[in-house]
Amino acid sequence: MNTIQLPKAIIIIFGATGDLAKRKLFPSIYRLYQSGKIGEEFAVVGVARRPWTNETFRENVKESVENAVSVNSDLTSFTSHFYYHPFDVSNQSSYHSLKSLLSDLDEKYQTEGNRVFYLAMAPEFFGIIANNLKEHGLKDTNGWTRLVIEKPFGHDLASAQKLNDEIRAAFDEEQIYRIDHYLGKEMVQNIEVIRFANALFEHLWNNRFISNIQITSSESLGVEDRGNYYETSGALRDMVQNHMLQMVALLAMEPPIKLTTDEIRSEKIKVLRALRPIQENEVDSYFVRGQYTKGIINGKEVIGYREEANVDPDSNTETFVAGKILIDNYRWAGVPFYIRTGKRMKEKSTKIVVEFKDIPMNLYFKKESDRVPNLLVIHIQPDEGITLHLNAKKAGVSSEATPIKLSYNNNGIDGMNTPEAYERLLYDCMQGDATNFTHWDEVALSWAYVDPISNAWSRKKAAFPNYEAGSMGPKEADELLAKDGFHWWPI
Numbered sequence: 001m002n003t004i005q006l007p008k009a010i011i012i013i014f015g016a017t018g019d020l021a022k023r024k025l026f027p028s029i030y031r032l033y034q035s036g037k038i039g040e041e042f043a044v045v046g047v048a049r050r051p052w053t054n055e056t057f058r059e060n061v062k063e064s065v066e067n068a069v070s071v072n073s074d075l076t077s078f079t080s081h082f083y084y085h086p087f088d089v090s091n092q093s094s095y096h097s098l099k100s101l102l103s104d105l106d107e108k109y110q111t112e113g114n115r116v117f118y119l120a121m122a123p124e125f126f127g128i129i130a131n132n133l134k135e136h137g138l139k140d141t142n143g144w145t146r147l148v149i150e151k152p153f154g155h156d157l158a159s160a161q162k163l164n165d166e167i168r169a170a171f172d173e174e175q176i177y178r179i180d181h182y183l184g185k186e187m188v189q190n191i192e193v194i195r196f197a198n199a200l201f202e203h204l205w206n207n208r209f210i211s212n213i214q215i216t217s218s219e220s221l222g223v224e225d226r227g228n229y230y231e232t233s234g235a236l237r238d239m240v241q242n243h244m245l246q247m248v249a250l251l252a253m254e255p256p257i258k259l260t261t262d263e264i265r266s267e268k269i270k271v272l273r274a275l276r277p278i279q280e281n282e283v284d285s286y287f288v289r290g291q292y293t294k295g296i297i298n299g300k301e302v303i304g305y306r307e308e309a310n311v312d313p314d315s316n317t318e319t320f321v322a323g324k325i326l327i328d329n330y331r332w333a334g335v336p337f338y339i340r341t342g343k344r345m346k347e348k349s350t351k352i353v354v355e356f357k358d359i360p361m362n363l364y365f366k367k368e369s370d371r372v373p374n375l376l377v378i379h380i381q382p383d384e385g386i387t388l389h390l391n392a393k394k395a396g397v398s399s400e401a402t403p404i405k406l407s408y409n410n411n412g413i414d415g416m417n418t419p420e421a422y423e424r425l426l427y428d429c430m431q432g433d434a435t436n437f438t439h440w441d442e443v444a445l446s447w448a449y450v451d452p453i454s455n456a457w458s459r460k461k462a463a464f465p466n467y468e469a470g471s472m473g474p475k476e477a478d479e480l481l482a483k484d485g486f487h488w489w490p491i
């Protein structure tokens, strides 16, 4: 009988008093513990400047877990694995004491020198921390060491390259796990399986049968308390450079020859290399930007972006992007991939719609306008599943067709057991599986694609605000598809 090896490691979270640690990381570690994916051989060391004790830290961990997960047992034995080590990460001398704490914990929890250094801090600290970990020998153990890096990975290609060089001076590419949390989502991971495990789809998955693909990731939330960050980012850098382009790559890639990290990444990289570059002077033909003004969401009035905290009252930052992406390769030549994403839209929803071409002659519709193409909808969130839109005979009426739907709802089957993205990614990292993390080449190619668009936009002031909160974005996003004879399918 094969016994499954539970991962053993110390997870060192830099930025342990911050929002990400509290909302995502602690609950994810708990779920791994609760589901038995990690045993007792683990410890978590929190690093930040606040002068907390282990007890304060554990109390915070407990609170964050209780807020996120339904807990029906005492958390003391779980939180006893958590230790707090306060220091300013730019302070060289503190790494010595961290090193000796880690050695003690290695022994106490039998973690065999395995370490996950999780950088849940602002990117300006990534290089400093990586360098200090190397310089002070925190990587020199008998086990494995891995560095998890949060987004944003740079601001453009040049800054991402600089950041990467700093990190690579201390860690090898195989040790670096760049998080794109969309890659941890159940239905994003399902894209590959839906495509490559079904003859029905894979044979049709090309420019002969697909007319266009639409990816929408809409949010009803605004920028919340992240105005400072968002002002320097905008929707293009915040969502398109990473999550949206990753979904494009998964939808467009060739079947990998093996399901290994290298093979899958290599196929995704080929897609990103085949993206048709957009020159600065043609951005307006391919991309649309928007910024929300006040409006009503779920019956409540919400303020406009320019009224949000830490936002310039005359801000030129886009909170919405729609774009037409072309992939210049044999499979996809001529098929537009439309993307749109934005804050304060009608609802929180991520969906992919694959629109198939019509058959050459369809006798079953009285009027041309009644014809509905076949669609495959992949529901990423909040619902998880797929819907296939087909045509079938209208009951009782001869020779007339009506649209029907075949649906598979993932929530109904796996329900609450679907792991949260961060939980899955943390587990993958502890298992040494980097498939659902982004390789540097993917990051670099994505920035190279996005940079001319952000350059063009930063040079020209937009006529903002141009969409009402609670809507599906500016009308130009509809016109983008209309000029190609398409429309956004309702989500």
Ligand SMILES: NC(=O)C1=CN([C@@H]2O[C@H](COP(=O)(O)OP(=O)(O)OC[C@H]3O[C@@H](n4cnc5c(N)ncnc54)[C@H](OP(=O)(O)O)[C@@H]3O)[C@@H](O)[C@H]2O)C=CC1
Binding pocket: 014, 015, 016, 017, 018, 019, 020, 021, 047, 048, 049, 050, 087, 088, 089, 090, 119, 120, 121, 122, 123, 150, 151, 152
């Ligand atoms: N929050 C989220 O949902 C998401 C966040 N991210 C990314 O994750 C990273 C962290 O984000 P978030 O948690 O929101 O940020 P926060 O501002 O909430 O937390 C920052 C953390 O860094 C610590 N810190 C700041 N300066 C120092 C220093 N010099 N030495 C030691 N610790 C320091 C702070 O603690 P203290 O003040 O005690 O020192 C705090 O724990 C960012 O890169 C962000 O872009 C990515 C996706 C989503």
Ligand SMILES: O=C1O[C@H](COP(=O)(O)O)[C@@H](O)[C@H](O)[C@H]1O
Binding pocket: 181, 219, 238, 239, 350
């Ligand atoms: O990375 C980010 O993603 C979230 C949206 O993630 P989701 O899992 O809720 O769809 C977005 O709100 C945030 O601005 C961005 O930084």
